[in-house]
Amino acid sequence: MRKKLKIALIGFGAIILILVLIGAYFFYQFNSETKVMHPAETGNIVDNIYSIKDAFVNMYLIKDGNQYIAIDAGKDIEVVSAELKKLNIDENNVVAVFLTHTDMDHVAALPLFRNAKIYFSRNEVLMLTGQKQKVPFMSNSISRKDYTLLDNNQTLNIGNTKIFCILTEGHTSGSMCYQVNSKYLFTGDILSLNAGKLGTSVKFFDLDHEMANKSISKITKLPDVEYIFSAHHGYTNDYKNAVKDWKE
Numbered sequence: 001m002r003k004k005l006k007i008a009l010i011g012f013g014a015i016i017l018i019l020v021l022i023g024a025y026f027f028y029q030f031n032s033e034t035k036v037m038h039p040a041e042t043g044n045i046v047d048n049i050y051s052i053k054d055a056f057v058n059m060y061l062i063k064d065g066n067q068y069i070a071i072d073a074g075k076d077i078e079v080v081s082a083e084l085k086k087l088n089i090d091e092n093n094v095v096a097v098f099l100t101h102t103d104m105d106h107v108a109a110l111p112l113f114r115n116a117k118i119y120f121s122r123n124e125v126l127m128l129t130g131q132k133q134k135v136p137f138m139s140n141s142i143s144r145k146d147y148t149l150l151d152n153n154q155t156l157n158i159g160n161t162k163i164f165c166i167l168t169e170g171h172t173s174g175s176m177c178y179q180v181n182s183k184y185l186f187t188g189d190i191l192s193l194n195a196g197k198l199g200t201s202v203k204f205f206d207l208d209h210e211m212a213n214k215s216i217s218k219i220t221k222l223p224d225v226e227y228i229f230s231a232h233h234g235y236t237n238d239y240k241n242a243v244k245d246w247k248e
């Protein structure tokens with residue numbers, strides 16, 4: 001009896017140890033990957049476009065008259081709220097939020113935008129239902145149940161702002177880029193920007209890294225784009241130079 005108990009205890013200890021080691025591995029990878037990210041500072045960065053810095057991630061706002069359209073919703077609702085105050089932007093004037101995807105560092109401040117309609121890609125629903133998961137037993141979730149699903153190549157007009165949707169799956173099942181008023185491209189997490197050049201997404205955070213790489217090709221031949229706004233690596237005002245050397 002004692003021997004059985006001993007074996008059970010050793011087995012239990014081994015499982016705990018494995019779980020701790022897996023946790024430590026994820027913690028280490030997460031920290032080292034986010035440490036090298038370089039989002040833009042909070043501010044009015046270009047024309048009518050504002051960035052909000054929330055630790056290692058940016059969300060963006062597009063001003064359209066008295067209203068705003070958000071691209072993503074940050075990782076911490078308190079930080080987003082405080083940064084909006086610095087910019088003198090009333091969260092009640094945000095009328096739409098377009099999510100590039102539903103990872104937790106892109107959706108946290110959704111409850112703040114109570115007057116906004118929420119949009120994201122139809123394929124992203126798989127991340128919410130758990131049919132697609134990056135880590136076993138962990139699905140994405142968002143605070144709103146009323147949302148509008150978008151299809152590849154769909155165009156929407158909100159106020160005077162035109163938004164063209166480009167499905168760029170890989171980082172998540174339904175990652176989507178938004179081309180706003182032809183010249184501004186918001187890419188979420190499907191790519192990185194380093195010294196003004198396109199780079200791949202971060203493999204550790206991808207659902208399917210190879211597919212994410214293939215998706216980048218979809219946004220390298222857009223004739224009217226001038227700016228790229230990434231979620232974790234700032235932005236560039238020289239699209240042509242950024243995509244020039246990209247190899248599929």
Ligand SMILES: [Zn+2]
Nearest residue numbers: 103105189231
């Ligand atoms: Zn992200």
